[in-house]
Amino acid sequence: MGTIAQPVEELRRPNIASADVQLPAVKDYEQVDREIIATLGFTKKWLIGLSVSIAAMLVGASAWIYQIYWGLGQAGYEPPVMWGVYIITFVFWVGIGHAGTLISAILYLFRAGFRTSIYRAAEAMTVFAVMTAGLFPIIHIGRPWKFFWLIPYPNWRLLWPNFKSPLVWDVFAISTYLTISTTFLYIGLIPDLAVLRDRETNPTRKRIYGILSLGWRNSDREWRHFAKAYLFLAAFSTPLVLSVHSVVSFDFAMSLTPGWHASIFPPYFVAGAIFSGFAMVWTIAIPMRKWFKLEHYITLNHLDATAKVVLFTSMVVGCAYMIEFFIAWYSGVRPEQEFFWNRVFGQWWWAAWIMLLCNMALPMSLWSQKLRRNPTWLWFLSIFINIGMWYERFVIVVPSLSHEFEPWQWGSYTPSWVDMSFLVGSFGWFFMWFLLFVKQMPVMAIMELKEIVVPRRKHAVDGGHH
Amino acid sequence: MQGVLGAFHHLDTTVHAIEELKKARLGDVTVFSPTIRHEIDDAIDAPNSVVRRFTLVGALLGVSFGYWISIWTGDYWPLVTGGKAIASWIPYTIIGFEVMVLVGCLSTVAGMFINARIPRLTTTVGYDPRFSGGHFGIFVSCGADKAPQVEALLQKHGADEVRRED
Numbered sequence A: 001m002g003t004i005a006q007p008v009e010e011l012r013r014p015n016i017a018s019a020d021v022q023l024p025a026v027k028d029y030e031q032v033d034r035e036i037i038a039t040l041g042f043t044k045k046w047l048i049g050l051s052v053s054i055a056a057m058l059v060g061a062s063a064w065i066y067q068i069y070w071g072l073g074q075a076g077y078e079p080p081v082m083w084g085v086y087i088i089t090f091v092f093w094v095g096i097g098h099a100g101t102l103i104s105a106i107l108y109l110f111r112a113g114f115r116t117s118i119y120r121a122a123e124a125m126t127v128f129a130v131m132t133a134g135l136f137p138i139i140h141i142g143r144p145w146k147f148f149w150l151i152p153y154p155n156w157r158l159l160w161p162n163f164k165s166p167l168v169w170d171v172f173a174i175s176t177y178l179t180i181s182t183t184f185l186y187i188g189l190i191p192d193l194a195v196l197r198d199r200e201t202n203p204t205r206k207r208i209y210g211i212l213s214l215g216w217r218n219s220d221r222e223w224r225h226f227a228k229a230y231l232f233l234a235a236f237s238t239p240l241v242l243s244v245h246s247v248v249s250f251d252f253a254m255s256l257t258p259g260w261h262a263s264i265f266p267p268y269f270v271a272g273a274i275f276s277g278f279a280m281v282w283t284i285a286i287p288m289r290k291w292f293k294l295e296h297y298i299t300l301n302h303l304d305a306t307a308k309v310v311l312f313t314s315m316v317v318g319c320a321y322m323i324e325f326f327i328a329w330y331s332g333v334r335p336e337q338e339f340f341w342n343r344v345f346g347q348w349w350w351a352a353w354i355m356l357l358c359n360m361a362l363p364m365s366l367w368s369q370k371l372r373r374n375p376t377w378l379w380f381l382s383i384f385i386n387i388g389m390w391y392e393r394f395v396i397v398v399p400s401l402s403h404e405f406e407p408w409q410w411g412s413y414t415p416s417w418v419d420m421s422f423l424v425g426s427f428g429w430f431f432m433w434f435l436l437f438v439k440q441m442p443v444m445a446i447m448e449l450k451e452i453v454v455p456r457r458k459h460a461v462d463g464g465h466h
Numbered sequence B: 001m002q003g004v005l006g007a008f009h010h011l012d013t014t015v016h017a018i019e020e021l022k023k024a025r026l027g028d029v030t031v032f033s034p035t036i037r038h039e040i041d042d043a044i045d046a047p048n049s050v051v052r053r054f055t056l057v058g059a060l061l062g063v064s065f066g067y068w069i070s071i072w073t074g075d076y077w078p079l080v081t082g083g084k085a086i087a088s089w090i091p092y093t094i095i096g097f098e099v100m101v102l103v104g105c106l107s108t109v110a111g112m113f114i115n116a117r118i119p120r121l122t123t124t125v126g127y128d129p130r131f132s133g134g135h136f137g138i139f140v141s142c143g144a145d146k147a148p149q150v151e152a153l154l155q156k157h158g159a160d161e162v163r164r165e166d
Helices: A029-038 A044-070 A085-096 A098-109 A119-140 A144-150 A166-199 A203-212 A220-253 A265-291 A300-331 A334-345 A349-367 A375-402 A417-438 A446-452 B011-024 B038-044 B051-076 B089-116 B147-156
Strands: B003-008 B028-032 B136-141 B161-165
Touching: A029 A166, A029 A446, A044 A417, A085 A098, A085 A119, A085 A220, A085 A265, A085 A375, A085 A417, A098 A119, A098 A166, A098 A220, A098 A265, A119 A144, A119 A166, A119 A265, A119 A417, A144 A166, A166 A203, A166 A220, A166 A446, A166 B089, A220 A265, A220 A375, A220 B028, A220 B038, A220 B051, A220 B089, A265 A300, A265 A375, A300 A334, A300 A349, A300 A375, A334 A349, A334 A375, A349 A375, B003 B011, B003 B147, B011 B028, B011 B038, B011 B136, B011 B147, B028 B038, B051 B089, B136 B147, B147 B161
Parallel strands: none
Antiparallel strands: B003 B136, B003 B161, B028 B136
């Protein structure tokens, strides 16, 4: 510690983000404020994006009204396939919702520096993805006004939900995840909302930011308790994020259906969720860094680091695919072997090969550093991975239900226009919220970016002078 | 609250001013900074946050409630299946875990709010909007008798602005 007459000997490393990924083009705190606040201005491109999203959302909303009026028969269910696009899309969006908490909580605990520039957008993505996912079980039950039956309180006959049911576990896991992700996002936003409050000139917006920032003053007392609370929220969110997709995988793994009843499902689902979530972070962050001129905050080093995570999780997912085939062969169980043969050479072969191509083959391109640092390639790859991961859930749900133990039970499934409208609507709903968010809240954590930036010093440290 | 406020543009001068103010014991010192800085934490040398106690208590209450509600409802209306336990701890662990995380996190937030004294309606005396931007601030709570000494000390350490607050 420095004394009065001498400069502080060394610059202490920030305690939230490590300085592994530096931002050399960011010179001081004021620049961070100026450039991040500048992203809040409305633009024509943003308005077009929002209009397209709302239009897509209305497609889904119209389909829902139609389905409520005509009944669940309008979805393309045909016995024995009574889970279709709704459950596939539910699992898809829950998976997308994993990267946000992974980046903000797990990478925080591991002091991974590359998280700082992308975690706010990823956290917001998590909240909106889980909000989107949560709609699908409600849509799927056909009579959405009966949803409250799943909430654990006794009905008029004092009958409680069955806590041994995976669907009740889902309710607990998803609602806890949504609550904690939203809390985590908001707590991290409080200091940044104070920045907006202090810089805003429009009195109405200033007042709104003032209320949302809860009177935050950046005092040492506030920072001390904030840092500790943030650490504990991260510590809780870490096992939570792993548990949520494990619980979602139990929806399948707890049944005796071929292709589902496997102990590998929880880690396989978690790895797949991280994989797809990071891909969606690219889908969002790569255009965002270009349109908002934030290339010096989300640098090629950041993209390179995320690409390594995607490459690793792609290999984990690929390994899980192969292990499924191995176990089917090794078990000697005929229906299981038949099922997995059918998966790649049967009725749904095309879906399985889309999955293998997008999730296993194309990500191998990331062994090349040149491609890992090519934002255009990463964005296109993210689209392929999103498609591949949706098809992974299709391959898990539909072929298993259509090809169970008894040949006379085997059937088919064709999604109806109502199913596909919900899929389109879910993307519209998600992007509508995200686009609204990016124009009201800072897309990057101002407070944490300032931790990386070297503060001004009167006396030089290691030859530097600011 | 009466006191003297100093606004600084440099981290090192802020740290030195804090250290000397603590030695001089001229009044309670509140430091404002645009972000968390270890140098300031070290200079203030404040006790560890008690938020962790809220976390622990919340998590214990949550996990107890999660197990209790599932075991109690199982016993209240038993779904008897041959060879299966009425209260089965493996599936109930999922409920216990999720409720532990939920209540633990929410009590952590409550602990932060209570100890950081937020939400508050205004930013109160001794705050300047520059402190969320690029400036550091030191507010010393003291009476008019000690104010000149505090002002002199802050100016000596290179404060951009020193002013009295009422």
